[in-house]
Amino acid sequence: MFQALRHPQGDPKVLAAQSKEEYLKLKRKLQFLTLCIGGIGLVSAYVSYTPETAASFGIRLLGSLIYVHMLRKSVDSMADGAKGLTKGSIGQPRLLVPVALVMVFNRWNEILVPEFGYMHLESIPMLVGFFTCKIATFIQAIEVAIAPTR
Template sequence: MNCSMEVDLSKELSAPVVQQQIETPIIATESDSKRVRWRLAPTRREQDKWNRAAKAATDGSDVMLRESRKSRENPEVLAAQYREQYIKLKKRLQALTLGIGGVGLVSTYVSYSPEIAASFGAGFLGSLAYIRMLGSSMDSLNPNGARAAIKGAIGQPRLLVPVVLVMIYNRWNAILVPEYGIMHLELIPMLVGFFTYKMATFAQAIEEVITVASKKDLNISTKD
């Protein structure tokens, strides 16, 4: 019977080494602890704030790019565009004045008396003349400074329209009514008819504000 004298001592030799490696404590130095920095995940509110800040920065850059592109455009092209916008606004104001005045004339005739309707109609004619003269004076203005614009505004005959209306009111009631028995004119309806262009200007301003607000909401919704 043959006995092998060779003994495999690899397991016995490797076991203490593994145990020593496992049992050896890992000492963390102060420098290593300072090196490790944990980054916490942002909350939803913080993420929303960062997204809004990034969007605001992007929108600002977009505005700057648009302004820079506008500045690079031809001044003649820009002047033509502004001129076209001014013509549209002027026609729109005249149409609103005519529409509001027509509705007011019919309403005063139906709701009140023919005298009040005639007084409102006289003031409404003065309003149409005033708005027409105002458009002509704006068309004739040239960029010669604010002083030239003030002189041109003072020299325009449109400022005499309310004076002419008051004179017509006085002469009509003092001369034509006693002698010919024509209907009497009222001053307050006449003034209300004259300020029809103010109502049209206010309505146009409200329309512009609503249009700009709707465009901003549409842009925000498309970006989101």
């Protein structure tokens, strides 16, 4: 039984095409779930709290979408073998997204708010907005765990 699980039956080209199609669906669904959960959170923040809270959440939601996109590109580059793995692991620019967002938050509140009177950004909604991609990933993991095997 375990050997059958380790060595799937069928044409390797067909199995590879099916796996690639399943992977593409998974990528699209992660982006869609992140956008939907973030949209619900953005509307909820606007209705329940203040426009400043909603703006803070929205800025980090955009950062979360950029992070997911960069993560997808990094994972896709690993499909090229050792060359892609080296290319995908060097630098890891997606790790700079949270850092850049914190820097924007600091500069915004330190410079633009006092001098030009722009709205004040809040740190907690920004943090929650960024982690909407993690909520979407968690939902996908639960779906895979609950889904019946073929």
